[in-house]
Amino acid sequence: xxxLRVNCFTISLDGYGxxxxxxxxxxxxxxxxxxHRWFRPTRTFKxxxxxxxxxxxxxxxxxxxxxxxxLGAWILGRNMFGPVRGPWPDEAxxxxxxxxxxxxxxxxxxxxxxxxxxxxxGGTTFYFVTGGIEQALERxxxxxAGRDVRLGGGVQTIRQYLRAGLVDQxxxxxxxxxxxxxxxxxxxxxxxxxxxxxxxHVASEHATHVTxxxxxx
Amino acid sequence: xxxLRVNCFTISLDGYGxxxxxxxxxxxxxxxxxxHRWFRPTRTFKxxxxxxxxxxxxxxxxxxxxxxxxLGAWILGRNMFGPVRGPWPDEAxxxxxxxxxxxxxxxxxxxxxxxxxxxxxGGTTFYFVTGGIEQALERxxxxxAGRDVRLGGGVQTIRQYLRAGLVDQxxxxxxxxxxxxxxxxxxxxxxxxxxxxxxxHVASEHATHVTxxxxxx
Numbered sequence: 001x002x003x004l005r006v007n008c009f010t011i012s013l014d015g016y017g018x019x020x021x022x023x024x025x026x027x028x029x030x031x032x033x034x035x036h037r038w039f040r041p042t043r044t045f046k047x048x049x050x051x052x053x054x055x056x057x058x059x060x061x062x063x064x065x066x067x068x069x070x071l072g073a074w075i076l077g078r079n080m081f082g083p084v085r086g087p088w089p090d091e092a093x094x095x096x097x098x099x100x101x102x103x104x105x106x107x108x109x110x111x112x113x114x115x116x117x118x119x120x121x122g123g124t125t126f127y128f129v130t131g132g133i134e135q136a137l138e139r140x141x142x143x144x145a146g147r148d149v150r151l152g153g154g155v156q157t158i159r160q161y162l163r164a165g166l167v168d169q170x171x172x173x174x175x176x177x178x179x180x181x182x183x184x185x186x187x188x189x190x191x192x193x194x195x196x197x198x199x200x201h202v203a204s205e206h207a208t209h210v211t212x213x214x215x216x217x
Numbered sequence: 218x219x220x221l222r223v224n225c226f227t228i229s230l231d232g233y234g235x236x237x238x239x240x241x242x243x244x245x246x247x248x249x250x251x252x253h254r255w256f257r258p259t260r261t262f263k264x265x266x267x268x269x270x271x272x273x274x275x276x277x278x279x280x281x282x283x284x285x286x287x288l289g290a291w292i293l294g295r296n297m298f299g300p301v302r303g304p305w306p307d308e309a310x311x312x313x314x315x316x317x318x319x320x321x322x323x324x325x326x327x328x329x330x331x332x333x334x335x336x337x338x339g340g341t342t343f344y345f346v347t348g349g350i351e352q353a354l355e356r357x358x359x360x361x362a363g364r365d366v367r368l369g370g371g372v373q374t375i376r377q378y379l380r381a382g383l384v385d386q387x388x389x390x391x392x393x394x395x396x397x398x399x400x401x402x403x404x405x406x407x408x409x410x411x412x413x414x415x416x417x418h419v420a421s422e423h424a425t426h427v428t429x430x431x432x433x434x
Contacts, residue, residue: 013391013415013427014403015232174230174391176418176427180409186231187404192397198230201393203420210230210393 002141003148004075006158006170007067009185010035010207013174016182017155034177038206039064048102059204063171072144074107075136077157081109081126088115095126106143108136110157133160155183165194168214173207219358220365221292223375223387224284226402227252227424230391233399234372251394255423256281265319276421280388289361291324292353294374298326298343305332312343323360325353327374350377372400382411385431390424 011017018032039045043055044064055061078084082093095101095118104123115128129136140149151161161167172185191212201210228234235249256262260272261281272278299310312318312335321340332345346353357366368378378384389402408429418427 013389014406014408172230174425176415178409178413178415178429180407184404187401189231190397191231192395196395198393198395201420201425203418203425208391208418208420208425212395 002072002144002146003168004137004151004161004166005067005148006151006153006167006172008039008064008171008173009153009158010039010173010175011185012177012179012182014178014180015184015186016179017153017158017185018183032179032182035175035179037177038173038175038204044068059202059209060206063173063209067150067171070147071105071150072147073105073140073149074103074152075133075140075149075157075161076107076109076152077154078109078111080153080157081111087113091115091118094118094120100124106140108140108143110136133157133164133166137161137166155185158185159189162189162191162194162196165214170196170212172210172212174210175207219289219361219363220385221354221368221378221383222284222365223368223370223384223389225256225281225388225390226370226375227256227390227392228402229394229396229399231395231397232401232403233396234370234375234402235400249396249399252392252396254394255390255392255421261285276419276426277423280390280426284367284388287364288322288367289364290322290357290366291320291369292350292357292366292374292378293324293326293369294371295326295328297369297371297374298328304330308332308335311335311337317341323357325357325360327353350374350381350383354378354383372402375402376406379406379408379411379413382431387413387429389427389429391427392424 009017012035038060041056042061042064043057044061046052046055081095084093100121101124107124107126108129109126110133111128112130114130117128118126120126127139129139137149151158151167195215196212197215199211199213201208203209226234229252255277258273259278259281260274261278263269263272298312301310317338318341323342323344325344325346327350328345329347331347335343337343344356346356354366368375368384412432413429414432416428416430418425420426
């Protein structure tokens, strides 16, 4: 059955998935880019952004690549899509990623403010869902047609889906940095009671990769 | 100069350093023993508890052993010493460790309730300090006579010393388990602003070991 998966979501050792003060210049917030040192050099990352020739292989790339496999749709929180808050002033903001975003499948963006679908190059279409996390998941599963749905983030979006017990598998990368403040992914979220268990952990030079599964999945 | 060090303090992936409901039967709280799977099989642990012949060597044992080196005194929060709360009803409680505790140096126990020093076998004497964390550190440094002082825990004690900027080095072991609830070591503690940085990280099969240093130390 189609799974809802989190892959490659990176948090600091003090538990933060993004720094404070996200802006157009700082999509990951202050200090956020430090989190992704394990990811950016990988062959998978480079390939996603148009450079299929280079990049590292190994543990980090293995996790990066698994995150791209068997995906039929994505779900993103609105802040993952952009820095605009409140009602859309116009249609000018088209995501962080330029004309050809690295999704290549339908992407469902959670928002309180309706907006027409936005078709991009390369197979990515952004759909704006105002009916909440379950509606977004239902639409994403339908679009995915049997393949998995990947939940991209951010922190608050993942927390909502975890709390509802809707995430089937989660891969987190613990990056060996301190952010000090920001959005905390796991605080006050009792994953153990929600049925999650650690299924594997392995470290590279740049991160500790941990996978979680929900019992009974 | 004599350093104040945290060594081998273990937290879960969701950030908890101890489970809830500590008791005489459950000194680490519910789920707490899972945290220490990396530590118990090591040669250092076995040697501390009277079995110098066995035990594993390797990354886990390296960190365990480093935690024992160059120590002249320890500081413990009261709950690390025992489950008794409030005024001491009598002198019956003599620690979790039996007649010959694995410290072999003076140990300063933070408490709000005065008690006479308690001399144990093997060089360990427990001193009960009612004047707060700075007084305990001053007395421990004096007793350590140039060697380092190790801060054993628990969570609230380490948080107090970190917040005061008094910890010079900290080694944490991140154990690949979820506790779900308990005492959170780092939440709302801005280590980055307090001057701490990650100095090294390395993983074994059973834990990811991370060392932190304070800038300028």
